Amino acid sequence: MxxxxxxxxxxxxxxxxxxxxxxxxxxxxxxxxxxxxxxxxxxxxxxxxxxxxxxxxxxxxxxxxxxxxxxxxxxxxxxxxxxxxxxxxxxxxxxxxxxxxxxxxxxxxxxxxxxxxxxxxxxxxxxxYTPQAFASQTATQRGITDTLTLTRAQPQRFARAAAPEERTVIDWIRLVNVYPEPDAYEDEAVAVEGFVFYPESWPAGYLMVSRFVLTCCAADAYPVGLPLKLDTNEAEPYPVDSWLAVTGTMVTDTLDGRRQVAIAPTEIRTIEEPKNPYEY
Amino acid sequence: MVHLNTGFTLFLSLLVEAVPFLLIGVAFSSLLLFFVNEQQLVSVLPKNAFLGALVGSLMGVLFPVCECGNVPVARRLIVQGAPTAVSIGFLLAAPTINPVVFWATWVAFRGQPEVVFLRVICTLLIATSIGWVFSYQPDIGPFLQENVARSRFRDRPKRNLTGGSSNQPSLLQGGTFLQVAGGETLQLDTPAAQRLVANPVQAQSPVSKLQLVVDNMVRELRELGAVLVFGSAIAATVQVAVPRETILGLGQGMASSILAMMALATVVSICSTVDSFFALSFASTFTTGSLLAFLIFGPMIDLKNIGLLLTVFTGRAVFYLFALASLMSFALALAVNLYLG
Known part of the structure; x- marks a missing residue:
């Protein structure tokens, strides 16, 4: 050359x-x-x-x-x-x-x-540095919802995900998103795990069983959650961000002036943070 | 403290997701830099301005490079006499229209596939139009930096003389030569600019080529990795430090969101192979159009890129490129916000 x-x-x-x-x-x-x-x-x-x-x-x-x-x-x-x-x-x-x-x-x-x-x-x-799973504070920052907004992944097919008690939080949210009438889910069995979050606008006696959902990486993690109706009227009976395994049935309730599904628990257990805290 | 943890996790998540794509990007760009011969490519380009611009825009498929790699390639194309339309189209579209970037964007925006396709279509539209517009200036010379322009003219008579054949033994060419070991000749009066013309590494043996590929990969990794680190840090900081109301106020506006994301794209200068992950962290708060504006405008023009462009083009030409690209990106993004969002 x-x-x-x-x-x-x-x-x-x-x-x-x-x-x-x-x-x-x-x-x-x-x-x-x-x-x-x-x-x-x-x-x-x-x-x-x-x-x-x-x-x-x-x-x-x-x-x-x-x-x-x-x-x-x-x-x-x-x-x-x-x-x-x-x-x-x-x-x-x-x-x-x-x-x-x-x-x-x-x-x-x-x-x-x-x-x-x-x-x-x-x-x-x-x-x-050891990465930390996102918790309620991030949920507030990112705007927790129980209905996925339009910017979110749309379900590609409509399938009633397995048996009701096998649905995860995001399975429930996707289902309700497709067919929002809460009465349709009345008395269905629920068994979900998630962290405790108290939305500001909710009265005492309710908490949100929440999960973060990932489509790609933590940068796009978004929080979703199901309302849980507690027996007590005590403020924050479970510490924020602690993890719960909840079993119970679905009922219809009115929160934020809107009829929506809520869990009427039969059992609430405190659990360790799962190894994989996200859902997909 | 929670803020800090969220920020750090976000930062690391962006890096860990982006680094594999950065690796693929630099591997491809390094390989192709050494194994694709632009001289042959230039000889088969269409002469028609519109087709040329379109082909130039699509040439990124052959050169999967992001914006740092494409300016040197575009410069070689220009110097080797590629039509203006082709060079400009390539310059603007290559960082986006290539398989690696498409894949990365797909991974990031799986939930919103329209973003992936609109990114490709809009980039193609903008790059082809600007290439077409620039082709009305028949001689690109006045737009070029002096040294690049000179190297073109030095190159011309030689090309005619050799009839386009670059394989001609150097002894059949005019000039002053030295005989060196192994029967090779060393031309003493080679114009300095010729080093810009030929891709200088194509004449190397396969082993040393591999060595150069690795060297080039490491160099690009170093450079782009550092920019990626800054980009991720900015994205993470904005996520945790700026109040949600402020972001939403800015991000939900039809026009304000687009302007904000275009400004961000210009400043952040993140490599196009990984910019979709950066954009993704804004997906929940910013309009689709603004994300799209970020994804199409960022790879064309940003602070890093302007520096590179100024090594090839004059300030005036860079300004035209910037003005046209930004206006068209804004218009397209606004149309998406108004009619699709």
Whole structure:
């Protein structure tokens, strides 16, 4: 290939005649090592979420494989780069030619070291920090609803999901969304799990059994919930954000000036936060 | 504290979802950069302005690059004499009209498939129209930065001389040569601009190509990853720190939501391979049209991209591109809000 001599002279490291003058055996290629470190830490962070099971707090399980493959590929990239650094420091600067050449094709916005440092620190943070499942505070921020608005995933087919007592919170919501008349569900058995949420507009004696629903990742998690009619009129008998397993039957009730379904419980159990707190 | 936890979880979730797509994106762009020969591509492009713009807009399928990779490719196309319409169409549409971005958008907006298709259709519409408009300027020269324009003219006579064949031995070409080892020749008087013309890495052996692919991947990952980190941080902060009433007030307005999202797209400069996840975090509070505006306008013009564009085009041309793209994006998004939303 044809190269102009001027571009050649810009790369003294490239002169094949004078290899020894380059750097010296003890000078480490810090920039490349920083890259390897950043790639490796990212991979480690993704592996941590994968193996620790926390990935479910961040992603829809359908896409877990993407993140898992990314963990593997990043690890391979880091290893390959490390190998390259070792080889380069041992022998010629063969790769330097290519690097400089393709650098001409590439215009960067951020300084190289700065980008690497940002990536590295984020990955270190991800390694230390354990993601938390969303709770009632986020539900308020995101506007909890018992009817899915138009911006939400529409049911692709209308099927009465299994037996009533097998329906999850989102199954119920989708069902009611398609056929909203609450009387239609009167006396059907209910068995759902969810966290406790007290909507401001509801009177004492009610709580919402809520779940977050994911279509892609935590960024689009949206809360849904079913009203639960309690026997007491005590304010907040169950702590906010605690998890409940509720069995009972559906009744019709009027909340927020609107007739809607509500659960009349026969049993309320406090449970641990499930490993996978979201529904899909 | 809850706020902080939500913010961090949101931030990590965006990153973890986006990084695989970023990896796929940079892998494709690195591979194709080294294995697709633009010189051959340019010779089969249609001459008709409208068709050229359309073909240019669709060429992203061959070059799945996001906006940081497509400017260098567009520059090579321009320098190699691709028609204006093709180059501009490619420049605007390639970051969106490509399989990786389509897949990522599909993953993010599975619940609202109309967003995915409208994104493609609107981008195609805008890029083709702007490419068509620009083709009325028969010579793109005045729009180009001086060094790019010069490299075009230096390139022209050579192309005529060699009859378009780039395989001609360099000894049959005029100039001053040095004989180097292995029977190779080194042309001493190659115009500096020729380095812009030829994709310089295509002449390398497969092994060193692979090495370059990896190098390029790491470099793009570093650069785009850092921008992605900032984008995710902004998205997460807006989600948890700005009161819901404020966001809803802005996000539910027919026009205000579109303007807000376009401003956000310009500032955030997030890579088109992963911008759908960013947009997704606003899906519950912003109108469909505004999300669409973000998804079509962001890949065409943003702060990062303007910097890149200015390395190829003059300020005036970039301003025209910006003005046309923003007005058309706004109009289309508003139409979606009014008639489809």
């Amino acid at each position: 044809v190269r102009s001599p001027r571009s050649e002279s810009n790369r003294p490291a490239n002169r094949p005649t004078n290899r020894r003058s380059v750097g010296g055996p003890l000078r480490l290629p810090w920039r490349d090592l920083l890259d390897v470190l950043a790639l490796g830490t990212w991979s480690a962070m993704l592996f941590r979420y994968w193996i620790g099971g926390k990935l479910l707090l961040l992603l829809h399980p359908d896409y877990a494989w993407l993140s898992n493959s990314a963990a593997i590929i990043l690890a391979l990239l880091a290893a390959y780069r490390l190998l390259g650094i070792v080889q380069t420091s041992r022998r010629s600067q063969r790769t330097a030619t290519g690097r400089n050449l393709s650098a001409e094709n590439h215009i960067t916005l951020l300084p190289r070291n700065f980008s690497s440092a940002v990536l590295l620190s984020v990955a270190v943070f991800g390694l230390i």
